[in-house]
Amino acid sequence: MKKLKIAIQKSGRLNEKSVQLLKNCGLSFENYKSSLITAVSNFPLEILFLRDDDIPEYVQDGIADLGIVGENVIAETEANVHYLQRLGFGKCSLKIAVPNHSDAKTLADLNGKAIATSYPTILKKYLDANGISADIRVISGSVEISPALELSQAIFDIVSTGGTLRSNGLKPFADVMSSEAVLISKNGIDGNPVVRELIQRIQSVLRAAETKYVVLNVERNNLDDIVSLLPGVKSPTIVPLAEENWVAVHTVISERDFWEKINKLKSVGAQGIVVMPVEKIIL
Ligand SMILES: Nc1ncnc2c1ncn2[C@@H]1O[C@H](COP(=O)(O)OP(=O)(O)OP(=O)(O)O)[C@@H](O)[C@H]1O
Ligand SMILES: O=P(O)(O)OC[C@H]1O[C@H](OP(=O)(O)OP(=O)(O)O)[C@H](O)[C@@H]1O
Numbered sequence: 001m002k003k004l005k006i007a008i009q010k011s012g013r014l015n016e017k018s019v020q021l022l023k024n025c026g027l028s029f030e031n032y033k034s035s036l037i038t039a040v041s042n043f044p045l046e047i048l049f050l051r052d053d054d055i056p057e058y059v060q061d062g063i064a065d066l067g068i069v070g071e072n073v074i075a076e077t078e079a080n081v082h083y084l085q086r087l088g089f090g091k092c093s094l095k096i097a098v099p100n101h102s103d104a105k106t107l108a109d110l111n112g113k114a115i116a117t118s119y120p121t122i123l124k125k126y127l128d129a130n131g132i133s134a135d136i137r138v139i140s141g142s143v144e145i146s147p148a149l150e151l152s153q154a155i156f157d158i159v160s161t162g163g164t165l166r167s168n169g170l171k172p173f174a175d176v177m178s179s180e181a182v183l184i185s186k187n188g189i190d191g192n193p194v195v196r197e198l199i200q201r202i203q204s205v206l207r208a209a210e211t212k213y214v215v216l217n218v219e220r221n222n223l224d225d226i227v228s229l230l231p232g233v234k235s236p237t238i239v240p241l242a243e244e245n246w247v248a249v250h251t252v253i254s255e256r257d258f259w260e261k262i263n264k265l266k267s268v269g270a271q272g273i274v275v276m277p278v279e280k281i282i283l
């Protein structure tokens with residue numbers, strides 16, 4: 001079978017989590033970044049290590065069949081690719097920010113102003129859609145420093161915790177887009193059996209990451225209350241304990257409402273609650 005190629009970031013914010021995701025899918029490979037391409041020994045796939053800026057176009061042009069990249073980079077390159085799966089990491093926003101002392105209040109106050117960014121395409125589209133005419137200054141990094149250097153009166157860049165904005169005396173002014181890492185493919189390849197198998201594995205890893213395996217003990221006369229709180233994958237597993245009238249309940253709980261659920265379980269008699277990570281959930 002012809003090997004497919006997946007492009008991931010060579011180094012930077014998405015590299016480690018992309019590598020980890022593929023490894024969690026059971027793919028075995030050496031992380032030889034210096035070779036820029038590595039073969040997976042137990043799955044028909046090769047991994048290309050690239051600058052993230054190049055990934056959408058490589059996938060669009062079929063040089064790579066699949067890619068893992070931020071939605072922001074896809075939007076900036078305007079590459080024509082197919083979205084297969086959101087991956088839940090690399091979450092950030094793209095915002096316009098202005099100096100803390102700026103008196104700009106509405107978007108119209110940006111008319112005629114200089115805005116520094118590494119994302120000119122996304123910014124231009126946003127300004128055009130809002131009827132704003134500004135001078136877009138393209139710089140490749142350290143964008144947040146440009147107002148202090150009097151290169152611009154505003155910036156447009158990635159914001160996550162907001163720490164970089166704060167430490168450069170800037171405040172958020174307009175939210176333009178949110179982004180996370182996504183799995184993309186070239187058009188027309190999503191029916192390929194290797195792609196389908198990879199998506200299935202990725203989904204089972206993502207499902208597991210949102211889930212905890214929980215074992216708890218409860219007296220039989222409180223069991224109905226406990227079970228009514230627990231969906232499980234199908235329904236919880238009930239195992240009798242050596243002590244009469246007691247059972248152990250095995251189930252999975254979503255990370256999202258984990259503490260709320262645990263507190264409710266305790267309030268209806270759950271004891272000795274043990275929580276474990278889940279590696280994969282295959283439906
Ligand atoms: N602070 C952040 N928090 C969360 N995600 C981020 C953050 N900064 C960037 N990202 C996401 O990670 C991607 C890669 O960021 P990184 O800073 O490694 O890019 P880069 O310097 O352009 O890398 P490359 O050398 O591959 O061109 C971004 O395009 C964005 O999707
Ligand atoms: O809101 P924050 O949590 O501070 O994150 C935002 C910063 O993160 C990214 O830079 P990164 O740290 O990846 O460095 P880079 O400029 O070298 O890409 C981005 O370009 C911002 O500068």
Ligand SMILES: [Mg+2]
Binds near residue numbers: 051053
């Ligand atoms: Mg880049």
